Amino acid sequence: MASGAPLDVQRIRADFPILSRQVNGHTLTYLDNAATSQKPTQVIQSLVDYYERYNSNVHRGVHTLSIEATEAYEDARGKVQRFINAPSPESIIWTRNTSESLNLVAYTWAEANVGAGDEIVTTAMEHHSDIVPWQQLAYRKGATLKIIRETETGRLDMEQAAEFITERTKIVAATHMSNVLGTVNDVKALADAVHRVGGVMLVDGAQSVPHMPVDVQALDCDFMAFSAHKMLGPTGIGVLYGKPEILEVMPPWMFGGDMILEVTFEDASWNDLPYRFEAGTPNIADAIATGAAVDYLAELGMDRVWAHEQQITAYALDKFKDLNGITLLGPREVEDKGAVISFSHDSVHSHDLGTALDQLGIAIRTGHHCAMPLVRSHGIISAARASFYIYNTEAEVDILVDGLNEAEEYFSKAGIL
Numbered sequence: 001m002a003s004g005a006p007l008d009v010q011r012i013r014a015d016f017p018i019l020s021r022q023v024n025g026h027t028l029t030y031l032d033n034a035a036t037s038q039k040p041t042q043v044i045q046s047l048v049d050y051y052e053r054y055n056s057n058v059h060r061g062v063h064t065l066s067i068e069a070t071e072a073y074e075d076a077r078g079k080v081q082r083f084i085n086a087p088s089p090e091s092i093i094w095t096r097n098t099s100e101s102l103n104l105v106a107y108t109w110a111e112a113n114v115g116a117g118d119e120i121v122t123t124a125m126e127h128h129s130d131i132v133p134w135q136q137l138a139y140r141k142g143a144t145l146k147i148i149r150e151t152e153t154g155r156l157d158m159e160q161a162a163e164f165i166t167e168r169t170k171i172v173a174a175t176h177m178s179n180v181l182g183t184v185n186d187v188k189a190l191a192d193a194v195h196r197v198g199g200v201m202l203v204d205g206a207q208s209v210p211h212m213p214v215d216v217q218a219l220d221c222d223f224m225a226f227s228a229h230k231m232l233g234p235t236g237i238g239v240l241y242g243k244p245e246i247l248e249v250m251p252p253w254m255f256g257g258d259m260i261l262e263v264t265f266e267d268a269s270w271n272d273l274p275y276r277f278e279a280g281t282p283n284i285a286d287a288i289a290t291g292a293a294v295d296y297l298a299e300l301g302m303d304r305v306w307a308h309e310q311q312i313t314a315y316a317l318d319k320f321k322d323l324n325g326i327t328l329l330g331p332r333e334v335e336d337k338g339a340v341i342s343f344s345h346d347s348v349h350s351h352d353l354g355t356a357l358d359q360l361g362i363a364i365r366t367g368h369h370c371a372m373p374l375v376r377s378h379g380i381i382s383a384a385r386a387s388f389y390i391y392n393t394e395a396e397v398d399i400l401v402d403g404l405n406e407a408e409e410y411f412s413k414a415g416i417l
């Protein structure tokens, strides 16, 4: 496809069988992509191919099926490596999801390197999976957790970040893009700051890697975590990228098959990277299908994916200005903002809005979005969220806005407003 040209959304939509599904008598309008994306036929078919043609265990067979499965599994690792411009395939570790990737760092690198009196810096915009592991680590070690606040315009307070990152900081763990506010954070600046004091930078890329060009070497992060299911891939598989020199000296976490070099009854030694962190039979089928998802996105071009999402978000932000009773969370313009629009209604609970929209076949997320401290800091306990992806159209934004108007009318007629 020509670089720079807009995405051919209708052609993309034809690759996603689920998008023609009817929900409550309406064609599905799927706007819950920050929770999980839909899957194109190419990804679904790669799973079918694996199970129908070469299902076999990896790294242990001399037979044809095992050799084919091993090649496809490692090939997928190489695709992910190139997708985020990691320096080597060994720096890509397969995990179950972003949460497991973050916990891996907390239980290995941080367990070995964070001690009493040390500081861990994170942000007010984190998903629970990038807060709770650090709270637990701080309890275990007697370390302190510092939280960089959100500014009034929904961005990270970088002045506070500069104050918080000190000689005592061992790790900064920050999301690249907030799943609630959509804010894109300057993680490169955070990486530079923590490197100046000898600490490491962990980026939660769950919402950035699926939506924008991400280059881990340009960002100079030490770790990056993300999930395949948010980027057209299957559930049950995620990635931890780590700088090879850090992974090389990082202690293993889970012990068992595939991660060892040699075992006696008394002792064991560890396999090379990345297998040292992949104990047991891995999620072979889903790793291969992640490779298919990455192929799909790379073919579109991540700069074009980002441009499409910026356009649809700008359109939605503009349309939302005309809605009654709605308060937006996060930046009000697309600068530093991805395709996520969270909002609350003055008098209708977000769950009621979500249920009313579901009656129209519109899928949005409601609740605390696994970011309870963030949502509560806005003085609410629940928000509604529409999040867009490559197959969403401006017409679907119109359907959402009409749906919200309809819901508002319904609730006011019912005497609830």
Ligand code: 7TS
Binding pocket: 034, 035, 036, 097, 098, 099, 100, 127, 129, 130, 175, 177, 178, 179, 204, 206, 207, 227, 365, 369, 370
């Ligand atoms: N980090 C961020 C920024 C996320 O948005 C999510 C999931 C995670 C971590 C955890 O990913 P997982 O694959 O391990 O579950 N976010 C959401 C969401 O916004 N709605 O449902 C899941």
